[in-house]
Amino acid sequence: MSIEIKDVTKNYGTTCALDKVSVTFENNTIYGLLGRNGAGKTTLLNVITNRIFSDAGEVLIDGIPARENDEALRKVYMMSEKNYYPENIKIKDIFRWTGEFYPDFDFEYACSLADAFELHLNKNVKSLSTGYNSIFKAIIALSVNTPYVLLDEPVLGLDANHRDMFYRFLIERYSETQSTFVISTHLIEEISNLIEQIIIIKKGKIIKNESREELMTYGYTVSGKASLVDEYISDKYVIGVDSIGGLKSAYVMGQLPKEKTLEGLEITKIDLQKLFIKLTDN
Amino acid sequence: MLINFDDERPIFIQIAEGLEDAILSGAFEEESQIPSITEISVNYRINPATALKGINILVDEGIVYKKRGIGMFVATGAVEKLKQKRKEQFYDNFIKKLVEEARRLNISKNEAINMLERGFEDEHRN
Secondary structure, three states, X not given: OEEEEEEEEEEEOOEEEEEEEEEEEEOXXXXXXXXXXXXXXXXXXXXXXXXXXXXXXXXXXXXXXXXXXXXXXXXXXXXXXXXXXXXXXXXXXXXXXXXXXOOOOOHHHHHHHHHHOOOXXXXXXXXXXXXXXXXXHHHHHHHOOOOEEEEEOOOOOOOHHHHHHHHHHHHHHHHHHOOEEEEEOOOHHHHOOOOOEEEXXXXXXXXXXXXXXXXXXXXXXXXXXXXXXXXXHOOOEEEEEEEEOOEEEEEEEOOOOOOOOOOOEEEEEOOHHHHHHHHHOO | OOOOOOOOOOHHHHHHHHHHHHHHHOOOOOOOEOOOHHHHHHHHOOOHHHHHHHHHHHXXXXXXXXXXXXEEEEOOOHHHHHHHHHHHHHHHHHHHHXXXXXXXXXXXXXXXXXXXXXXXXXHHHO
């Protein structure tokens, strides 16, 4: 049980959006799909769900080729940043329609989430603010009960309270349904504790595909007096440096050293966001 | 139970320690049920696998045990076991650090002992 992406390539004119990408989304896991703007995240998700076709390669959903195959595609729901819904339709009716294509869509649950987020079911999609547009789509994503749920920027425009509610409901659903969730987002720090597996995409290529824990052992931060830091990092693989006055912080790739207290230097773990910035910097 | 995401220690360790603290303080009594994996992960917005890993530490140490189909319970004798474990860690976790910091600040052994005594007296007064 998995979504298998094999050697998928997609070009837009002369721009290569996906370059022979191979990656597998396993059953019952929360993935973080991370990448800078234009790295190819949305293109990858769109290829999986047949919204665009790849130039080469294939996608298998539970072993079945996904291309123009409704049976396979019913197993995947994608919440996209773009709005594909007709605008003059009530939210309630979209909920009903979703149930037509996705038979396991839980209408009652969707209504209870709408209630929790104070989203009025009789409103037209057109009248929703950016935040409520995300909320309404997120509610569908949490209620469809497909084995795979792809979330492209799910918290766009949501305030802190609503984001927190969304994360809470996401974990609840994940615990109950055992679905696989793939979350593509810019708010890395917020989801870093939710995700198990991290996939980093850079210029159409997957550059990292690791568990969060593994990825966090990739590097550490060493800070202190600039001269001491320089001496310490002279024989190490440094991916970035920040300096303020005579103080310096260096981001070092490699296992955290066992001997914790080096005189005058402080060694701390690297946070996911920093690691991401350094790994995807041009 | 407080989880500090800026803490150096992995979250699953903090989950285990948080539960230990709650058991030591009597918040979760022996033979009473502790929160489920889902409750813990939803509450702290963490992946259920992380919560499971934390609880498994306590299962391995015989502090909590699983009742099939019901949930996780605090084992009889857990408090005593935890006290023993914490005592063993006391030197590494507190005394070593105390001495290290005292050296950095040029606090002499006698000064440190005096402060320790004062700490016990203050505690007594409160």
